[in-house]
Amino acid sequence: MTMGADVESIKSRVKEYIQQATYVEKDKIKDDSLIFKEGYFDSMGFVVLITFLEESFGIKTTDSDLVEENFESINAITDFIIRKNGN
């Protein structure tokens, strides 16, 4: 669990994962790029992303978490992790 991890550290791990998982050129995906709207992830990519978040940040996603607002961008995912860790 990374309770003390700061925002930038979380963001950088999420970004690194997304770059590795999508094989997209570094810097093409910005912090506010809409990663699902732009089609970087399919269903399997989404499932694996959730597994990565749960294993890396010690969070547990529930059905009600699975909404676009929580996953649409690196910024959104970072906020989601912080919220889950804070509550």
Added chain:
Amino acid sequence: MKDRKPFSKEIILLDSPEKTTEAIVEKLRRDVLVNFKRQGAIVGISGGIDSSVCLALAVRAFGTDKVTGIIMPEKDSSPDSEELALELAGVFGVRTIKEVITGALDGFGCYRRRDEAVKRVFPEYDPASYKMKIGIRQSGLYNNLPPLFTLSIIDSKGVQQDKILNARDYLQIVAASNFKQRSRMSILYYHAEAMHYAVIGTPNKHEQEQGFFVKYGDGAADVMPIGNLYKTQVYQLAEYLGVPQSIIDRTPTTDTYSATQTQEEFFYQLPVRLMDIYWYGFENNYPPEEVAEVMGETAERVEALFRNFERKRKTTDYLRMPPLRDYYSE
């Protein structure tokens, strides 16, 4: 754009099922008899609308004595499938061969590998007393998140439990289940080669374009006569060709898992006739506003739907690709 028909709910209807049938039959004869030099057709029949229409088209093209219907049940198949397939064969007067593939699937470890993954999700699962199926978590169609897969088990009292699947378990269940389609493909090619016939593939346009088929399973065939037809059009042909009403009225199912599951529930997330109309609008680049007005929807929701279609098409390109071999040339 100027001479394009205004969008309407009837836009996909065939003007003349008779003429469409004639065109398909003519091309089937040319492809199978002339180009492939095969003498007839093998059709796997499941009691579903698509394979029934394919069988009827093959009979028109080659005659009853040059078409054989293969029925391939396994232990999870619905008994309805075989009954309807036999009814169909009776109506069109074609010979059938029944090949039970349960033994082959046991040999491949299909059930064992699938159940091993199901038990990781639901330790209480026992295939003798539970039924199972994979579905998709509904609600994803109008937003940008791709759907997640769920596993459902249903006990003997009908009590259902659902869980969202992780990647490992989902992939193992699907990979194991795909032995079914690939075993059927092997049987079809056995009979086709033994009779010097061609294998008639039964996927329709949606299955092809949205990737709702198993690569080298039901996606493998010599010709796909309805591969460019919307489901609504397949139903029009079924009526015209005289496919039994019991088959026309049946809700399309996957007939892959032990629990009954509709294709809408498993894959499409929309009633197929609605899907047809939206897909037509999408692939013919109709503006979402125009489609929305006709369908009584908001343009935003239609845009989201179109993005969903685009994603589905893009992410399933791999399934439609033949092996790539352009790695080196002199």
